[in-house]
Amino acid sequence: MSDEYDNNKTYQAQSSETMGGSAPASPDMDYVRPAEIPDQELYHGHSFITKWVFCQDAKVIGVQYFLTAVFTGVVGLILSWLMRLQLGFPGAAGFMTAEHYYQFVTMHGMIMVVYFLTALFLGGFGNYLIPLMVGARDMVFPYVNMISFWMFFIAVAVLMASFFVPGGPTGAGWTLYPPQTILPGTPGAGMGILLMLVSLSLFVIGFTMGGLNYLITILQARTRGMTLMRMPLTVWGIFTATVLAMLAFPALLVSAIMMTLDKILGTSFFMPTIIQAGEVLDYGGGSPILFQHLFWFFGHPEVYIVALPAFGIVSDLISVHSRKNIFGYRMMVWAIVGIGALSFFVWAHHMYVSGMNPWFGFFFATTTLIIAVPTAMKVYNWILTLWRGNIRLNTVMLWCLGFIVTFVNGGITGIFLGNVSVDVPLSDTYFVIAHFHMVMGIAPLMVIMGAVYHWFPLVSGKFLDEKLGKWHFWFTFLGAYSIYFPMHYLGFIGVPRRYFEMYDSPYMTSAVGMNEFISMAAFIVGAAQFILIYNIIKTLKVGKKAGHNPWKANSLEWLTSTVPPEHGNFGERLPVVHRWPYDFSVPGAKEDYITQTTPPSEVVHTEVEKT
Amino acid sequence: MSDPKIEGLQLKPGFRGMADDTGSDQTMFKGVHWGKAMMWIFLLSDTFVFSCFLISYMKGRGSTLVDWPYPSEVFALHVGGVSVPLLLIAIMTFVLITSSGTMALAVKYGYEKNRKMCGWLVLATALGGLTFVGMQAFEWSKLIEEGVRPWENPFGAAQFGSFFFMITGFHGTHVSIGVIFLFIYAYKVFAGHYENGGKRGWFTTMKGDYVEIEILGLYWHFVDLVWVFIFAFFYLW
Amino acid sequence: MHPGIIFFLVILGSVLFHIFTPWYWTDIASNWGGMDDTITLTFWVGGGVFVAVCLFMTYCVFKFSYKENRKAEYKPEDKKLEKILTWATTLGVIALLAPGLIIWNQYVTVPKNALEVDVMAWQWGWQYRLPGKDGKLGTTQVININDENPFGINLDDPYGKDDVMIQSDAINLENNRPVKILLRSVDVLHNWYVPQFRAKMDAVPGVVTFYWFEPNKTGEYEVLCAEYCGVGHYAMRGSVLVQNEQDYATWLGEQETFSDLIAKQQDLVIGDTKLAQK
């Protein structure tokens, strides 16, 4: 890379002044430093296989990730239907035994958290948007990126295979707590759990390949003028989440390896002396709590791996569609980074009643509640962005508003659960279920949907149907809210989670009606998602053409040479960036937006923010 | 101090430079090759893997009621009827450090475009790594012969064998992968893939450059680094 | 219909749901009223923030919805406002955290006079052990468990001999007397949880965990398992009967001790041998 420093001759500015990190002291106000790195050469596939299957274009890889993740999401959705059927109307599904129920619970959880949300945000949106938004031709290592997707694909295949092996998939709960995970008697304790562990390991390996690509692309391959503080918050969110993933997944990998060894070699990392059915097993001396520490050392950052990209994306969507800069950009960036960093110091708040050293409660309650401060700041900044904006109430904005409501709701119930002694009566009840579905299920899902409606015109060149979109939104939002809001009160009653049947205690019986209602809502919400699929098919056939930059946004992904962007993204020349992506409604400007590539000389009389 | 020359930007040293680098456009790590940056981040991630292994080991060993075997005796070697503690481990450490040294020199000669020296040194490193793996295999077979298994051992706590085989096995896998790549890159150096502007790599549009030797070197030194920790925590504790 | 109206109705509905909900806490029957108070406090503070934020959002949606000729305000930052909000949030968080930590401190500090109750869990059931006259429980090990020694008491531990054994999933407790629940499990994770007592803790195989509470209302309560422990998890129930001092003493007197059990078994063995001799 060290050679050929001069291939940017054509667009090298006349000024030779140096820039020392601050504004150029040169008379040329449009001056941007010459390129440090020669343009990336790309491998263009020609056959169908190299172009669409083993493709090295990050955008195609992004779509591949997206579709695979959506497939797993649909599987997860169907599993949740079956669970709700059992909970709302026990015995309605004749084949449903407790074994099946617990297998569905486990697979639903694991699929939704890891294979759906993580892969969708980082693999899907990350691959598609990072190179476009930072102004790169592609990811830095396209081949590795391609392998990353196929590793993920194999991981999904292995996971799905576990549905068809003898004994079925594992039914140990998505947290896979030993000893029960690998003991006979647990559903899927034979092949099911092994496939799950192998699949997770493959996922981690595949993700590491992808994650390295995202990080190095953002850190080392930005276009000229694109400083870190000029990146859209979407990129910040995905970037921080990827850092978390790179550092948190090792703990998952290690615990998966150790558990695999416990299972097949009979080691006792997590296994103490156990008597099952009157027989002493060949284990001894291990510690189940160690697994919980490892798991949550991964698991808590994992929550933010899902949440941070959602934070970033929703900031951009809100800003674009209320035609106003995001309020307090710097604080938003620091909040994302701060939340990410803190997330490594809070893991054991999932373990307040796990029997760990009781004094940890003080440490983890404090660190956990500290996180509430930057998170609250983000919420304030979103609503302050709306304040005095010019809000387009289109489908995208509706999803964002839905996100704010569900996220604030879920965030506040998080304060209950993070505050150690408040957690004691509520942990392991339906309150927890309601909390995390609201905050890391529904809220990120709202963002995903908003992002789909927002970026679909870029990916396909056509607008999704607004009317169908609005129906989709209201069904999903109102339905999901009426699933999870009442569910908190089940938790207050004291109904424990992971109960196959719950109506033989007086205080649980009182909630029969509520459970039926929740189940009905769940069926409707699930079915409403097919509106989106219908919308996409319809749009691809007869949708309205979008053209260049249909939302009048500022960031680079809308400024490509073609719509949808071609391989290499930006045609002959990479764009040169002069400003942050939030110059909306600048006083003195002709239009209500100034794209990132607009040089200062073209908007002389405006009062733009110095970035 | 390494001061890559960046056009249009005065690179400052120290923390001032760090702030400037971070705030600048295009790259954060000035003058650092993409592959090298990627290897560093990968090693950071891998550090977390090994840290988790070692932390688990610490937790497991610390909380067992059964006596932990005394490594000094378990890993002793009988030479001429005298039991020398940790002899094999000492030799393994010696071999690994030697190979680390040759690797460092290979990187140096790579940057000086001294193809012959670089190639031989990479090859020497590979052979050192191979020796290490061989000795580890010997150590494993010796322990297995003495009745140490992942699930039990005659000396005390069962977890001793579990952690030993798992952690050294994981490290050994890293070494083995490294050895394979060292051989490949030794071939590439000798075949002149990095000369005259570089030959295009297998899976990439990037041209070969001696920086690849440095990237490989980072990995190899990391393997050595991990061994330092394993040596301290496993054999000396 | 304007979307703002629907969002407003959602918020209003949430508040009304909370006010009129028929589903709420079971009546508390232990000393952990502080936990309920902290929840209530968190509820008011958090609920207030939720309503305020959402109403503000709804207001914005009404007031600033798109008009062709309007231009949004351009104000990237407001240092003062951000500072105020940060400090206000920090204060709020401290106000919520402090009582939580105080109660946790009580939760992990067991009073000296607490009665130790050994709760042993397995897939899927409970049994209990109380200290005998010496007031101390004998040590146990899972490996010792067999038909003659259902609790795995170490036979050489003199404190174990007089331990009261309750081989049933129902236990009686004395009203207004603190109990320290010592949890252990012989196979997987369990959790001995009575909603009315609020407190809970996992039973973890390989270690002994604990928590304490003081029942303050007589009556019978249902014990639930609150940590997923396999297919029988949902059916793993037990019961607690909180009694006044006299009833409790009567009940305690009727229970069998470990030495009774050993004696009975020896009788059985002797009986067997006698039978064999005959």
Next chain:
Amino acid sequence: MVKAEKKEQSASTHKIGIYMWIWGLLFVLSFFSYMVDWYNFQGMLRWSLILFFMFLKAGLIMAFFMHLFWERYALVNVLLWPMTAIACFIFLMVAEFEYTLFSRAFYFVVGGGA
């Protein structure tokens, strides 16, 4: 252009003496840590010596063999800060294993009578 390349190259090249020194030091330090075992030091002395030599060796390898000493601080910082999470994890797990050990020893062996 060619000049830029030259500079870049020389930046990564150092006198062979440095490598030899570090190499030698690593052998010496390894020998010392071996001696800790040979002379059978115990207790805190053993621990502090082991850790001291370990960190010294690790530091030398990272700083000189992996060229971290010559890298710009931007890279060095990015690599070292995440270690605080590991440090926190280690610190808490020490507390955790001590608690587990106590709990096991107390309830399974020693008992309330001791």
